[in-house]
Amino acid sequence: MKIKEIELNGFKSFSDRTVLSLHDGVTVIVGPNGCGKSNIVDAFRWVLGEQSARSLRGEKMDEVIFQGSSSRKPKGMAEVTLSISLTPPQSKDTGNATELPKDDDTAHDSVVVARRLYRSGESDYLLNKRSCRLKDIKDLFLDTGLDVKSYSILDQGRIGEILNARPIDRRFLIEEVA
Amino acid sequence: MKIKEIELNGFKSFSDRTVLSLHDGVTVIVGPNGCGKSNIVDAFRWVLGEQSARSLRGEKMDEVIFQGSSSRKPKGMAEVTLSISLTPPQSKDTGNATELPKDDDTAHDSVVVARRLYRSGESDYLLNKRSCRLKDIKDLFLDTGLDVKSYSILDQGRIGEILNARPIDRRFLIEEVA
Amino acid sequence: TRRKLREAYDALRAKFAEVFTTLFGGGRADVVLTDEENVLEAGLDIIAQPPGKKLQNINLLSGGEKALTSLSLLFAGFLLKPSPLCILDEADATLDESNTTRFAQMIRELARDTQFVVITHNRTTMEAADNLYGITMEEPGASKTISLQMSEIEAIGVA
Amino acid sequence: TRRKLREAYDALRAKFAEVFTTLFGGGRADVVLTDEENVLEAGLDIIAQPPGKKLQNINLLSGGEKALTSLSLLFAGFLLKPSPLCILDEADATLDESNTTRFAQMIRELARDTQFVVITHNRTTMEAADNLYGITMEEPGASKTISLQMSEIEAIGVA
Ligand SMILES: Nc1ncnc2c1ncn2[C@@H]1O[C@H](COP(=O)(O)OP(=O)(O)OP(=O)(O)O)[C@@H](O)[C@H]1O
Numbered sequence A, B: 001m002k003i004k005e006i007e008l009n010g011f012k013s014f015s016d017r018t019v020l021s022l023h024d025g026v027t028v029i030v031g032p033n034g035c036g037k038s039n040i041v042d043a044f045r046w047v048l049g050e051q052s053a054r055s056l057r058g059e060k061m062d063e064v065i066f067q068g069s070s071s072r073k074p075k076g077m078a079e080v081t082l083s084i085s086l087t088p089p090q091s092k093d094t095g096n097a098t099e100l101p102k103d104d105d106t107a108h109d110s111v112v113v114a115r116r117l118y119r120s121g122e123s124d125y126l127l128n129k130r131s132c133r134l135k136d137i138k139d140l141f142l143d144t145g146l147d148v149k150s151y152s153i154l155d156q157g158r159i160g161e162i163l164n165a166r167p168i169d170r171r172f173l174i175e176e177v178a
Numbered sequence C, D: 001t002r003r004k005l006r007e008a009y010d011a012l013r014a015k016f017a018e019v020f021t022t023l024f025g026g027g028r029a030d031v032v033l034t035d036e037e038n039v040l041e042a043g044l045d046i047i048a049q050p051p052g053k054k055l056q057n058i059n060l061l062s063g064g065e066k067a068l069t070s071l072s073l074l075f076a077g078f079l080l081k082p083s084p085l086c087i088l089d090e091a092d093a094t095l096d097e098s099n100t101t102r103f104a105q106m107i108r109e110l111a112r113d114t115q116f117v118v119i120t121h122n123r124t125t126m127e128a129a130d131n132l133y134g135i136t137m138e139e140p141g142a143s144k145t146i147s148l149q150m151s152e153i154e155a156i157g158v159a
């Protein structure tokens, strides 16, 4: 499976709708301090189902909603959308593949996952634009191998963690490979 | 007071005697990964009286003695020497200045502090080449203001500590300024 | 299961040793169970010896050596069980020129089977990009994304 | 004594606000007792708002913004009570070009009354040097020091 693009809208410093298309190979993101690069990493974690505000540098989850700046008013909702194309080998591997809601204008080998959070605290998960539960999203990711493994996302400044960890806390390395 | 030079001999990766002269202003140290730059910082901490092996990235203090490499045999002793020149204003401030051992070939406004550690575990402190106690060295530094304040030495990777610290652990900032 | 873990452990040891030597241009490393008999519960110790140096406590390594050792371990896991996506946020921050070059080379190899998203301030890493995006904040506090060519990176205030 | 601490606190607040604005080229910051009445025992909260942004929890700041905020606080303490010596080990590792330039400028100013020893991989910081030393390991595992000119830094394998 491949990620086609990620879209941020009202998520952290991305007040306006922003799309990043991901192609094959290496996508490099650059920019000055504080411009929003690590916020994009947070967006990936969040749309992939992250439940802990601390993992996104916050104390409360509503801190991911654009809170305003000297040039913008705050937003009422944060939304991140992930467009994924599923390649044929995937569907033959997963005989019990998640039954995706059929959507007339989307090919069945393409999936759009979205997560929303409103100021009210209400949150929404969508699969091909239909509301669903977090569980459905997580199952889809498990099937497609997109569940966040410990070594898939390396946060800024946390590269030394594995060396400083206690030996027992490094077990995930063999457990995830097994 | 000014530091004139620091000399490392058998300290960490500095197998052979090395002298760094410090002049006024900014001294910048560069080099590839693992070449020994942070070891120089450790040398300053050590000669200034650091007692904790952990603050020098070690588990035991004898790890500061050059342990050998593919091109060198291990050494039997680590030694760091700090040459300091005390400027006149200093002696009028400290009416009860540490009584320095007089040394014929050293001007009285110049001090040489050395610390040694042998494989046997024996350690030595010297003030103008005469053996003394750690206490004498620490008193001298207190008098000259060279005692290691929390903000005088910023170790690699530890810049974020003050922000991550608990509010109560940041009190040293006002206590050291007072 | 015990056997699966044992196989994973053996594979990880071999792959880690290989990746470490590639990234460091030499030296040797190993990852070892704290109790060889107990693959189900024992912890893992990391042994790392950069080229030309004597084997010592891993904490004595330099900042850059530690980063490269961590990356070797993570990439080893990655090679054994690829993920569709890998995101690295300034993983090269403490690496010098030659280590960054080897890091960038390894990313390009791993990127054949995986989509990599790499955040960096380092020019050598930028040059390894298939696609380059700049993030800007021309309007204070509001992030925007622009597609970039290597020749344009000066303009947006990076390395 | 209570009065000495109160004076130190007031001085630190003012100096931190000033240094922060200098290093960030704007914005505002403050350091605040968790209990205004209790200068003898209360902890210190750090408030930081980079230019153009809204005031938020300090943890939401970027890596570079956090580093610059920490440096502002340390330099503020330094300006109020100078030390003969200050050692910075790769304090600029996460800073971009323009922040590194302001950081280097501030170091040069502070260096009038203090001897600075700065370890870096960054060219801008190197250019702020009065004296430049290169550390090398031509013989594996054995460090040596050489005096350098800016023009020679390529040769020893740095940025
Ligand atoms: N909910 C929000 N609303 C508005 N701005 C936010 C929000 N959450 C975070 N920010 C801002 O985003 C900025 C941090 O962005 P980010 O961590 O992505 O920077 P970065 O590009 O990674 O920088 P660096 O190179 O320093 O690591 C902070 O200044 C923070 O104030």
Ligand SMILES: Nc1ncnc2c1ncn2[C@@H]1O[C@H](COP(=O)(O)OP(=O)(O)OP(=O)(O)O)[C@@H](O)[C@H]1O
Pocket: B011, B012, B013, B031, B032, B033, B034, B035, B036, B037, B038, B039, B040, B063, B064, B065, B066, B067, B068, B156, C050, C053, C054, C056, C060, C061, C062, C063, C064, C065, C094, D141
């Ligand atoms: N007692 C010792 N004997 C020999 N070598 C040692 C000793 N203690 C530490 N070393 C070596 O010194 C090296 C680390 O040096 P140091 O931390 O100064 O590097 P550095 O120049 O700061 O690098 P970086 O740019 O990556 O931070 C390690 O490779 C370590 O093995």
Ligand SMILES: [Mg+2]
Pocket: A037, A038, A039, A156, C089, D062, D063, D064
């Ligand atoms: Mg960042």
Ligand SMILES: [Mg+2]
Pocket: B037, B038, B039, B156, C062, C063, C064, D089
């Ligand atoms: Mg170092």
